[in-house]
Amino acid sequence: MTAIEEQGTSLWRDAWIKLCKNYLALLGLAIILLLCLVSLLTPWIAPYGYEEQNLLLGATPPSAAHWLGTDIFGRDMLTRIMYGGRVSLTVGFIATAVALVIGVLWGAIAGFVGGRVDAVMMRIVDIMYALPFMIFIVLLMVVFGRNILLLFLAIGAVEWLTMARIVRGQVMNLRKQEFVEAAYSLGLSQWTIIRRHIIPNTLGPVIVYTTLTIPSVMLLEAFLSFLGLGIQPPQSSWGLLINYGVETMEEYPWLLIFPGVTLSLTLFALNFLGDGLRDALDPRTSKDQ
């Protein structure tokens, strides 16, 4: 019993040591921490107010006064991107976490237990897939009013489905592998098998999919806010800024480029971190080294 626990902790310590050797992953981690820090401090360090307009100024390219230019209302883009980051990062992380928890649990249970439980659980996923998302949103909007919690809920409700399917596929696959069967025949308890074999082996695809989910969540948030669910102007988010930037990308390209670059930077950072984590947590690579 104690031996297992020791091994359990050393898995994480091992992973941390390996992660520290992966410079790209560390860079990703640093960028994400930096972005979070900036978002936290935005109200104190932003150069302007996010709703501060100068209609006569209008959209201007980057200048000394406005490093990233201004939008059509003459609002400072740097400020708006900083404030937008607060919304996007919060939505991105929380909604993904919601989707992750529900999706992984759901998929793992369905895949591991199998049989009738699996069939029922996956049919529920099918039902959720098939429901008209748009109507669902409008209804949520009216019944519950607009608040950001609802946004997490709506996004989480959509995003966990694919996660569940992927985890289930992976778990079903693993359950039939030799080493799991060997573990069974050795008389290890189900919980131990889950902990020692199933979880570490599903972590890879889950982490990959998580790094993919965060950007799509941020973009979904933009779509929902565009429809009226979620944040209301003059607040903004990266997704919304990009959404509006697209429409004027020929006339005012900076309105698209800067939020776009910021979002891309975040995604790359997340991606490097995710890859690093996956490599670090992979039980087989630990055996090799």
Added chain:
Amino acid sequence: MLRFAFYRLLQAIPVLLIVISLTFFLVHSAPGGPFSADKAVPPEVIKALEAQYNLDQPLWQQYVSYLGDIVQGDFGPSFKYPGRNVSELIAAGLPATAELAFYAMLVALVIGVSAGVAAAMRPNTAQDYIPMSAAMIGICMPSFLLGPLLVLIFGIHLEWLPVSGWGDMPGDKILPAITLGTGYAAYIARLSRGGMLEVLSQDYIRTARAKGLSEPLVIAKHALRGGLIPVVAFLGPAFAGLLGGSFVVETIFQIPGLGRFYVQAAFNRDYTMILGTTVFFATLIIVFNLLSDMLAIWLNPKLRQQAQGKS
């Protein structure tokens, strides 16, 4: 395998029933009716219209008669477009959407799998980083951005391809297919890279390599089958996403597809049309998830044995 498919299709019946019921009560409780308009609609008109579409009956009665109609394959008339019925509208929109989804899936699979496999063969080299960075850009490039961008470059500036339409001008299907497929190509690239990496570190691959098989042969004969399981599991949801997500692409390129009908119907509160398209989409999604599961079984020898053992 056949019995597996049969059971799954049998399970589809309650799934569809639940989808229909949920959607039915959902749309009917959504605010705003099908006949409200910018200008105030006289009560006489509302009464006449509601009587015509049986909306003056109690809701449960409408529900029962709707279920009855559905069983007979009658999706009812569209509320928004007088004289059109839902089946006719679905038939009008389906070809374009199906074709678009097919081409997009093709783009996604060909680009995604080859990039993912190439990256997994030489992890942490340029052959890995370049396609994977491109995939990352592909993911954070939503279709509402990629579409207009492609149009500006290839349609307006280079004048190589039409900026909109579907089957009206030669080449007008290329940009929509790429726009819709790219995001999925990026997902598939990442999933297949991850899957391949898992498999390539497995013992049986090492055995194959030790036997002196060439790397391409190892990949093709042994690794692909296991490495693509995550991709295959993703195909069902991806297809659902393609159908549902085609709406943005259809709007950008003026494609007369089902996605546009569906979203318009939701905005118009065209109850029968929403229900009809939902049932239709749900059926498609169930079928494609089934196919994707069957493919996963076929690719995974262990599961295949199990499925055969059962049947």
Added chain:
Amino acid sequence: MNNRARQQLILPLLLLIPTLLLSACGSSESNVDSGNRTGTLHWGNGAEPQSLDPHISVGVPGNTIVSALMEGLILKDSKTLAPKPGVAESWTISDDGRVYTFNLRKNARWSNGDPHNANDYVWSWWRALQPALGNLYAYMYFSIENAQEYYEGTVTDFDQVGVKALDDYTLQVTLTNPTPYFLQLLDHSSLYSVHRGTVEKFGAADERGTRWTYEGNNVSNGAFKLADWKINRRITVERNQYYWNSDQVQLNKIVFYPTENVVSEERMFRAGQLHRTNLVPADKIPVYLEANDSSLHIAPYLGTYFYRINTRVPHLQDKTVRRALAMTIDRETISKSILKAGQIPAYAMTPPGTMGYYPESDLRFDPEAARQLLADAGYPNGEGFPTTEILYNTSDDHRKIAIAIQQMWNKHLNIDIKLLNQEWKVYLDMASAGNYQISRAGWIGDYVDPNSFLDMFLCNGGNNRTGWCNPEYDRLISEVAPTVKSHAERLAVFGQAEQILMDELPVIPIYIYTSVNLVNKSVNNYADNILNQPSFTEMSLQPEQSKIDGGEQ
């Protein structure tokens, strides 16, 4: 075995890609070039029409196509909108202004060759007044004697309604009151006639969803007839050789596209896929203006953009508060910086110049005075003023205007404003139920007359929605105006009523619309008018000019 199976799958898939790409090669002629050659006009129409039945069709997209297919008794001059002969070649008006006698053309025909006569009108108007049909524009008939009573069921005999065919080619219409804009109404699709034989062939006369309007079935009396209807893709009409004035029609075909996406539409225009766009994105307008591009058409449009104020909300009951709000909207800046299409700042509901009517208003942009007013109302420096919500439906322009106004009110009056974006049907529900504080609104005149703008604020007006009610205003609009003798007197009555409206301000006018379209230079005789109503019978295409322009680009 499995490998082979997989290869068999992959090979055709791989072959498909080059086929796809190859099909792109080979240069193709743009729609505009081929259209100019064949006399086909490619028209961005904004949306899929709900119906092509003139008595059901609601909205500009449907009405535009119907106006190509059909013709009313009267047409309008494409520039001035003055009435001119349509199916009726002449008409007389009785001295009391109540009886109109129309002499119909003997050579007017339906697109299947059937003669078109006065009985068609009597039957069609009867049809249009059947409640079961769900005609949302039935009120366009209500100036006709007993039409409203018949529609509402208090008169059951259609013979009592003021429309009679004196003979095959003479139609007599009797009105309740002299109605100066009656002739204009005859050019509205809801007063067009429909082909009885065709309508009855596909269902009952008052049945809403019949297939008589479909391609192959549709019979019309205008310059064009329906050739092809591909849902959500395009609608094609072609020249109707039975049209009485067919010799003068220059276009052979018109293709209408449901261009919902404004940004895409503009790109289609640039790529030569459209002759004309339905709209132009606001941020593109300066680009065309700077290039001095003559394809940009901007014209005043008979519509007002305004905010409704819910006068049932306690802190908005005081007209002083409403005035303070109205006086802190910088309309000039909104027009110039946000809308960019020369929209005229509105200080009254009725667009100036409507039938020679110029509303007077002392409304102006004056933050200083507004602050004083707000202080007078008990909110010095905005203190204690409750957070107020602006409701608008999802749209780029509405959002931008709301953001600007939110900031103006906040800056000048120091009050807290929240924005509430709702999807269209939810917005409609909330607005008509009075479930809002301040709501965005727009009104496009059905006909060119101040009445079209002012009668909506009657106490029981269905489109009032503000809870505002003023008996004197009601008396002026519904009792005095219809009975006065001269045009000048009538305008004076409207002026009086509008002053009441602008004194109490249940609505805050913001700007007068402009219509903005892109029209290819090869289109001749494209006339701008305040209803943005195209006249397809006059337009023609001139290939040479577009070639020269095309060469320059």
